[in-house]
Amino acid sequence: MNYIEYKDLDLFSAGHVACSGCIESLSIRIIVNTIGSDAVAVVPPSCGAVICGGYPNSSVSIPAFHTTLESAAASASGVKRSLVAQGKPDTTVICLAGDGGTYDIGFQALSSAVERNEDILYICFDNEGYMNTGGQKSSSTPLQAVTGSTPAGKISPKKNLVEILAAHNIPYVATVSAAHSEDFVAKVKKAKEIRGTKVIVVLIPCLAGWGVADNAGIKVSRLAVESAVFPLYEVEDGIKYTLNHTGKTRTVDAYLAEQKRYRHLTEETVAEIQAGVDREWKRLKMKTRISQELQAAED
Amino acid sequence: MSGESTRMLLSGNHAVAWGARLARPDVIPVYPITPQTPILEKITDFHAAGEVQAEMLTPESEHSAMSACITASISGSRVFTATSSQGLLLMHELLHYAAGARAPIVMFNVNRTVASPWAFWPDQTDSLAQRDTGWVQFYSESAQESIDSVIQAFHIAETIGLPVMISHEAFYVSHAMEPVEVPSQALVDDFLPTYKATHKLDPLIGQSFGSPVDAATYNRTRREMDVAINSTYEAFEAANSTWQQLTGRGYGIIEQYRTDGADVVVVTMGSMCGTARDAVDNLRDQGQAVGLLKVRLFRPFPYRQLREALSGVPCVIVLDRNFSPGMGGILHQELKAALSGMDDMPKIHGLLAGVGGVNVVPEKIEELVKQYTDAEPNIASLWVE
Structure with a gap:
C-alpha cells in the first residue's frame, strides 16, 4: 500500500464540518501540511470556508481571513504586500477558493493578480458549480451537467481556466487530484518554491451536487483523470507544458455513470461529451509537443 | 513646534498626496478615476523617486484595491488609498467589510457626481451614500484642511480601530491651487508613531479573521463598532490638540x-x-x-x-x-x-x-x-x- 508522501504537521484538525466522505477536506489537509505553518490563508465564501470552520473554531492552524466571494486574489495580494513591507517575504500566502469564486465572480481579481505577478499560491477547489449554495451552475460546470440552475443539463462547456491563466504567462498553473496524491504533493511543493503567482486547480467531485456515492470521491477523481475529462498537467511561464499522467486510458462512460447529474444523458449526448473530451485532449497533447519543440529550439 | 514646514503651491489633490506621503503608509493599493487621479499620480511619482517606501498595488478595480487595503491593514500595515464617485460605489461592499474587520484604513474620496448620466462635477452624494458602512467621515473645504485631515485621520483611525474617509469636492477643491503649509517629516513623525496592530494575521499568532459567527456574536461585533465609532470624538480631540500644538492649526468637529x-x-x-x-x-x-x-x-x-x-x-x-x-x-x-x-x-x-x-x-x-x-x-x- 502506498501512503501519501508528506509529513503531517497536524495543521488540519479533525472535527471540521465537511460533508462525510468529501475529499476537499483531504485536499486541504494535504495542502496546509505540505506548505507548513509559516503561511496565511485567504478564504472566500465556499465549501472551503465552511470546512475551515466557524468562530471561534478553525480546522486549519494557520491564520485565515474570510474575504468576499470576488476578492480572494486581491485580498491575498494585500496580505502578501503587508508581509513584504514587514520584512517577511517568505511567508506563503494561499487562497482556498471554490470554482465560483475563481472562474466566475473572482476571475477579474485573479486575472489582475496574475498580471501583477503577485507572490501568492491560489488553490481552486473545483467542484464544478455553486455547491455550497445547494448546487447551481458556474462557468466551471461541464456540458450537459444538471444543476439547480440547469435542470435540463448545461448547454455550454466548462471554461478552461488553466489555458486562460497560461495565456497570462503565469509562472505556474497545474491541475491536481486527491486520487493522485503524490503528484498533488509534488505540485504544491513545487508551487511553494516559485516566486510569483501560482494557481493549482483541484478536482473535487461533489458528493451531493454531482450525485456521487459517499465513498466514491476518490474513484470519481481517478476516472476523471484516466478519461482525460480532467487531465493532470502543469504549465510553467505560460509555455512549458508537462503532462503528469500517462494519458487517456478509458472513455468517459464509467466516469459519467458514477454521477446522477449525468443520469439524463442519451447515447448522442454521451457521444457529444466524448467528442469534446477527445478534442481537448488532442489539443493538450499538441500544445505539449509544441512546448517541447519550442524549448528544444531555445536550447 | 518641532520641525519646519514648507509653504507650497498645491492643488487639493496634491496636498492629499503630500499628507499620505508624510504619514508613511506601508501599503497603498489604488485605482485611477477622475478627478482623484492626481492623488494617485503624485504618490506614484513620490514612490518612483524613493520618497514613498510603501508597497504599491495597482489592481484592476477599486473593488480589488479596497480588498487589498483591508487585508494589508489587518496584517499589520498602515494603509492609504484614494477614490471618487463610481469607484467609491464599486467599493461599497468592501467598505462594510473594512469597518467590520476593524481595519484602520485611511481613504481620500473626491466628491463627484454619481452616474447615470455620466458627469464629473462636485456633489457629495457618493460619500454620503456610504454613511451606514461604519467609516468615520470628514468633509474638507481646502487643500490645507485636506493635508492636515489626512495626517490626523491615521491618528484617529489607529486609535479607534475603524477606517476613516475624508472627502473634498471635485475641482473646486481637488484641482484648485492654494498655498499650503506642508509640515516637515520630523513633525509628522512626532505626531504619528509607527502603527502597531493589536490584532493581526500572523502565523506566529494564528488568529483568523471574519470566520462565520452566530447571531449573538454578530450582534456583539456591531455593539463594539458602536462604541468604537463613538470614541471618534475623544480620538479627534486628542489628535487635533496635538496637531494644533505642533502646527498652530486646529479644526473642529x-x-x-x-x-x-x-x-x-x-x-x-x-x-x-x-x-x-x-x-x-x-x-x-x-x-x-x-x-x-x-x-x-x-x-x-x-x-x-x-x-x-x-x-x-x-x-x-x-x-x-x-x-x-x-x-x-x-x-x-x-x-x-x-x-x-x-x-x-x-x-x-x-x-x-x-x-x-x-x-x-x-x-x-x-x-x-x-x-x-x-x-x-x-x-x-x-x-x-
Missing part, C-alpha cells in the same frame, strides 16, 4: 463662523462653506444677524455638538450639495433628526443647492437667506433654482 447672536445659521459641508462665509459677511454688513455652521465630521454624526450649537437659534438653513431621491438633502434630514425633541428646536429649511455641481455664488446664498428667514419651513427639502 463642527466649526462656527459669526454665529454669536445669529437669527439665522446656514449649515453646510465642504466647499460650500467658503462661499457661505462670504455671504455671511455680506449679510452681516447689511445688518442681518447671520452665521455659518460647518459640519466637518459627518460620521459619527455630532448631534450633541449640533444641539448645543443651534440651541436658541430661531432659523437654520441647510444647504445640501447632494440628493437622496425620495428624501431630499441628506444633511437636512440628518440635522432634523439630530435636533428632534429640543425644547427650542430651530425651524429648519432644507435647500438642495448646487446638486450636480451647479455653481452657487455668495449672492445666491444671500438671496436664499433673505427668502427663507421668515418663511415657514417645508418638511421636504426644496430645490434651489
Whole structure:
C-alpha cells in the first residue's frame, strides 16, 4: 500500500464540518501540511470556508481571513504586500477558493493578480458549480451537467481556466487530484518554491451536487483523470507544458455513470461529451509537443 | 513646534498626496478615476523617486484595491488609498467589510457626481451614500484642511480601530491651487508613531479573521463598532490638540463662523462653506444677524455638538450639495433628526443647492437667506433654482 508522501504537521484538525466522505477536506489537509505553518490563508465564501470552520473554531492552524466571494486574489495580494513591507517575504500566502469564486465572480481579481505577478499560491477547489449554495451552475460546470440552475443539463462547456491563466504567462498553473496524491504533493511543493503567482486547480467531485456515492470521491477523481475529462498537467511561464499522467486510458462512460447529474444523458449526448473530451485532449497533447519543440529550439 | 514646514503651491489633490506621503503608509493599493487621479499620480511619482517606501498595488478595480487595503491593514500595515464617485460605489461592499474587520484604513474620496448620466462635477452624494458602512467621515473645504485631515485621520483611525474617509469636492477643491503649509517629516513623525496592530494575521499568532459567527456574536461585533465609532470624538480631540500644538492649526468637529447672536445659521459641508462665509459677511454688513455652521465630521454624526450649537437659534438653513431621491438633502434630514425633541428646536429649511455641481455664488446664498428667514419651513427639502 502506498501512503501519501508528506509529513503531517497536524495543521488540519479533525472535527471540521465537511460533508462525510468529501475529499476537499483531504485536499486541504494535504495542502496546509505540505506548505507548513509559516503561511496565511485567504478564504472566500465556499465549501472551503465552511470546512475551515466557524468562530471561534478553525480546522486549519494557520491564520485565515474570510474575504468576499470576488476578492480572494486581491485580498491575498494585500496580505502578501503587508508581509513584504514587514520584512517577511517568505511567508506563503494561499487562497482556498471554490470554482465560483475563481472562474466566475473572482476571475477579474485573479486575472489582475496574475498580471501583477503577485507572490501568492491560489488553490481552486473545483467542484464544478455553486455547491455550497445547494448546487447551481458556474462557468466551471461541464456540458450537459444538471444543476439547480440547469435542470435540463448545461448547454455550454466548462471554461478552461488553466489555458486562460497560461495565456497570462503565469509562472505556474497545474491541475491536481486527491486520487493522485503524490503528484498533488509534488505540485504544491513545487508551487511553494516559485516566486510569483501560482494557481493549482483541484478536482473535487461533489458528493451531493454531482450525485456521487459517499465513498466514491476518490474513484470519481481517478476516472476523471484516466478519461482525460480532467487531465493532470502543469504549465510553467505560460509555455512549458508537462503532462503528469500517462494519458487517456478509458472513455468517459464509467466516469459519467458514477454521477446522477449525468443520469439524463442519451447515447448522442454521451457521444457529444466524448467528442469534446477527445478534442481537448488532442489539443493538450499538441500544445505539449509544441512546448517541447519550442524549448528544444531555445536550447 | 518641532520641525519646519514648507509653504507650497498645491492643488487639493496634491496636498492629499503630500499628507499620505508624510504619514508613511506601508501599503497603498489604488485605482485611477477622475478627478482623484492626481492623488494617485503624485504618490506614484513620490514612490518612483524613493520618497514613498510603501508597497504599491495597482489592481484592476477599486473593488480589488479596497480588498487589498483591508487585508494589508489587518496584517499589520498602515494603509492609504484614494477614490471618487463610481469607484467609491464599486467599493461599497468592501467598505462594510473594512469597518467590520476593524481595519484602520485611511481613504481620500473626491466628491463627484454619481452616474447615470455620466458627469464629473462636485456633489457629495457618493460619500454620503456610504454613511451606514461604519467609516468615520470628514468633509474638507481646502487643500490645507485636506493635508492636515489626512495626517490626523491615521491618528484617529489607529486609535479607534475603524477606517476613516475624508472627502473634498471635485475641482473646486481637488484641482484648485492654494498655498499650503506642508509640515516637515520630523513633525509628522512626532505626531504619528509607527502603527502597531493589536490584532493581526500572523502565523506566529494564528488568529483568523471574519470566520462565520452566530447571531449573538454578530450582534456583539456591531455593539463594539458602536462604541468604537463613538470614541471618534475623544480620538479627534486628542489628535487635533496635538496637531494644533505642533502646527498652530486646529479644526473642529463642527466649526462656527459669526454665529454669536445669529437669527439665522446656514449649515453646510465642504466647499460650500467658503462661499457661505462670504455671504455671511455680506449679510452681516447689511445688518442681518447671520452665521455659518460647518459640519466637518459627518460620521459619527455630532448631534450633541449640533444641539448645543443651534440651541436658541430661531432659523437654520441647510444647504445640501447632494440628493437622496425620495428624501431630499441628506444633511437636512440628518440635522432634523439630530435636533428632534429640543425644547427650542430651530425651524429648519432644507435647500438642495448646487446638486450636480451647479455653481452657487455668495449672492445666491444671500438671496436664499433673505427668502427663507421668515418663511415657514417645508418638511421636504426644496430645490434651489
